[in-house]
Amino acid sequence: MDSHRQRLPGSAEPRRDTSWADSDTAADNSQASSSGSSPTYHRRSLLGEILDWMLAPLFLLWPMSIAITYVVAQDIANTPYDKSLGNALAVIANEIQHHSIKPDSRFTPLIHLSDSAKTALRIQENSGIFWKAQLPNGEVIGGDAMLPSPPKPDGWQPGEVLYQDESISGHKLRIAYTWIHSPFDASQQLLLVTAEGTESRADLANKIIKGVIIPQFLVLPLAVLLVWFGLSRGVAPINALQQRLRSRQPDDLSAIDDSSTPLEIAPLVMAMNELLARLSGNIEAQRRFVADAAHQLKTPLAGLRAHAELALKTATNPDTAANLRKIVDSTVRATRLMNQLLLMASAEHSEQVEYHPLDICLLARNTCEQWVPAALEAGIDLGYEGPESGVLIRGQGILLTEALNNLIDNALRYVPESGHVTIGVKTTQQHVELTVRDSGPGIAAQDRDRIFDRFYRVLGSKGHGSGLGLAIVKEIVTRHKGAISVSDAQPGAVPPGTQFTIVFERFWPDST
Numbered sequence: 316m317d318s319h320r321q322r323l324p325g326s327a328e329p330r331r332d333t334s335w336a337d338s339d340t341a342a343d344n345s346q347a348s349s350s351g352s353s354p355t356y357h358r359r360s361l362l363g364e365i366l367d368w369m370l371a372p373l374f375l376l377w378p379m380s381i382a383i384t385y386v387v388a389q390d391i392a393n394t395p396y397d398k399s400l401g402n403a404l405a406v407i408a409n410e411i412q413h414h415s416i417k418p419d420s421r422f423t424p425l426i427h428l429s430d431s432a433k434t435a436l437r438i439q440e441n442s443g444i445f446w447k448a449q450l451p452n453g454e455v456i457g458g459d460a461m462l463p464s465p466p467k468p469d470g471w472q473p474g475e476v477l478y479q480d481e482s483i484s485g486h487k488l489r490i491a492y493t494w495i496h497s498p499f500d501a502s503q504q505l506l507l508v509t510a511e512g513t514e515s516r517a518d519l520a521n522k523i524i525k526g527v528i529i530p531q532f533l534v535l536p537l538a539v540l541l542v543w544f545g546l547s548r549g550v551a552p553i554n555a556l557q558q559r560l561r562s563r564q565p566d567d568l569s570a571i572d573d574s575s576t577p578l579e580i581a582p583l584v585m586a587m588n589e590l591l592a593r594l595s596g597n598i599e600a601q602r603r604f605v606a607d608a609a610h611q612l613k614t615p616l617a618g619l620r621a622h623a624e625l626a627l628k629t630a631t632n633p634d635t636a637a638n639l640r641k642i643v644d645s646t647v648r649a650t651r652l653m654n655q656l657l658l659m660a661s662a663e664h665s666e667q668v669e670y671h672p673l674d675i676c677l678l679a680r681n682t683c684e685q686w687v688p689a690a691l692e693a694g695i696d697l698g699y700e701g702p703e704s705g706v707l708i709r710g711q712g713i714l715l716t717e718a719l720n721n722l723i724d725n726a727l728r729y730v731p732e733s734g735h736v737t738i739g740v741k742t743t744q745q746h747v748e749l750t751v752r753d754s755g756p757g758i759a760a761q762d763r764d765r766i767f768d769r770f771y772r773v774l775g776s777k778g779h780g781s782g783l784g785l786a787i788v789k790e791i792v793t794r795h796k797g798a799i800s801v802s803d804a805q806p807g808a809v810p811p812g813t814q815f816t817i818v819f820e821r822f823w824p825d826s827t
Contacts, residue, residue, distance in 0.1 A: 365546055370539060377535065381528060388523035392516045393489070400491035401476045403444045403509040406432050407458075408495050411448075411505070424450075424497050424505065426457035436509075445488075449506040462508050465492050480513070487513045552577050556584070568595040613653050620646035655783040670709045670795075672822050675747055676702050676740050678712060682719045683738045686727065694732040697723075701740030707822040708747055710795050718791040721784040722751040722815055730755045742821065749817040756810035757803050766801065792817055 410432050411424050426448050428436075436444045447458035463481050471477075476493045490510040497503040556576065570588040573581055623642040630636040683699045690697035719738070726736040730753045739750040758766060767789040792799045797819045804812030 366543060369542060369546075373535075373538075377531070380531075381524075384527050385520075385524055388520040388527070389516075391523055392520040396489065396511065396516050396519075397478055397491065400444065400478070400489065400509045400511060403436050403446065404476060404491055404493055404507050406436060407446050407448060407507050407509070411497070424448075424456055424503075428457075443511075445510040447506075447508040449508070451504060451506075456505075458508070459510075462510050463490065464506060464508070465490070467494060481510070489513055489516065553580060556580070568592075568598070613650065616646050616650050616653065620650070652783070655787060670711055672707045672824070673710055673712050673715070674704050674706060675708050675710075675715075675749060675819070676704045676706045678715060679719065679738050679740055679749060682716050682723070686720075686723050689727055690736065693727055695727055695730055696733075696735035697727075697738075698735070699738045701738075702742070706740060706742050706747055707824065708795075708819045709822045710819070714791045715795070718788045718817075719749070719751070721788050725784055726751060726753040726755070726813075745821055747819045747821050749819070750814055752804045752812065752814040754804070754810070754812050757813045758801060763801050767799075788815075788817075795819060 407426065407428075410426050410428055436446065445459045445462060447460065447462040447464075448456050449464055450456060453464070461483060463483070465477070465479065468477070471494070474493070476491055478489065478491050481488045481490050488510045489512075490508055492506065492508045494504045494506055497505055552575070556571075559571070568591045570591060571584050573584040573588070576584050620643060623639050623646065627636060627639040627643065630639055679701065680699050680703075683697060686697060723736065723738070730736055734754040736754075737750075737752045739748075739752060741748040741750070767785045769783060769786040789799055797817055799815060799817045802814050802816070804814040
């Protein structure tokens with residue numbers, strides 16, 4: 316790339332001195348800082364809120380489910396074992412077959428278990444079903460005398476089998492008992508008791524509980540994951556709406572398309588569209604007011620300046636001449652402000668402007684040459700670095716010239732005498748960089764984020780700018796789909812200087 320710095324005719328030799336602050340980039344900021352701190356708000360996630368309300372009851376109900384499962388498992392485990400104990404009572408009743416004759420000629424039942432009965436009762440040493448048969452007088456005629464003898468409850472019905480839990484010598488037992496009529500004496504009722512340890516029941520209950528609870532440990536996390544996935548898919552339209560809003564241009568106030576919006580958030584989109592419509596109307600009214608006011612004020616300001624300059628030529632009193640000169644200077648600044656406001660309105664309505672291929676190198680050189688007299692008067696070296704020509708972008712020449720004028724004007728106002736200002740153009744295959752570099756002390760880092768705001772002015776600024784210059788530059792660059800940034804011209808040096816860099820997309824003649 317042919318890159319060189321051209322020193323324009325009449326430019327002064329460079330010398331560095333005090334700081335500069337952009338005159339047309341800032342409004343008075345002397346009262347901008349505030350001693351109070353804004354409150355911090357915690358943003359709540361809609362997805363997290365729904366998950367909380369869905370999963371919190373689930374985790375609360377889970378222990379209740381375990382407790383209910385335990386109770387049901389105990390009942391399920393008791394049912395077959397209790398039925399087995401009841402069947403054992405029937406087996407024992409069938410074994411009452413033998414008797415002996417007492418001296419008083421009364422029959423006494425005797426029980427002798429057959430082998431088949433022992434097998435049915437699963438009788439083994441210290442295991443199986445224990446049993447006892449007892450006469451009404453308390454005499455045990457068979458079985459284990461240590462088993463309890465429950466009293467007959469009121470309302471007992473013949474054939475009814477009762478169950479209860481007992482503990483003998485520290486061992487927990489489940490017993491079944493009933494009363495039967497003696498086959499030898501209908502008036503005599505025998506108490507039959509069967510008992511069994513609760514270990515087998517507990518083992519069965521634990522197996523049932525494990526069979527139900529363990530799968531829950533696997534299913535519950537899966538259920539949480541599926542719920543989260545379902546809710547994420549459910550709020551996807553909200554995220555899509557967010558992306559659509561983020562991708563909008565800052566000046567796009569058109570209505571949001573609600574054709575694909577879920578019914579639940581359609582009222583929100585409608586409210587946003589109404590707000591955008593009101594905002595668009597207010598902004599358009601403000602633009603028209605500013606443009607109309609600027610147009611209306613230009614004519615009387617021009618007349619006032621003409622009359623003041625005419626009176627200044629004929630003034631003989633020094634005090635009168637000084638006052639007239641102040642009037643002329645004030646009208647010049649007011650006229651510049653009006654021109655800046657009109658230019659801002661034009662930049663904001665650039666959709667009505669036609670963009671054509673233009674040579675950014677020729678535009679930068681020509682603009683730079685127009686500022687040579689002002690630079691010479693201020694004792695500042697003004698130059699150009701970059702190719703002679705042949706670098707094209709798509710743009711509007713008047714707007715880009717005014718943007719470059721604002722940057723050069725800022726530099727000449729605040730770069731000290733004998734300083735230097737350099738306009739540069741650099742190119743790549745896809746982009747073009749237009750730079751304005753000066754030898755001033757630079758702009759403080761805390762001010763760089765705000766210098767492109769309208770009417771913002773850096774504290775300590777000595778210029779008389781309107782605070783619109785860089786705001787106009789930013790607006791023009793944005794309309795040209797470019798980007799502007801500010802940095803130190805010579806990082807680490809004292810003074811560091813300031814460099815504005817504008818990046819455009821390069822245009823090739825054969826591109827569409």
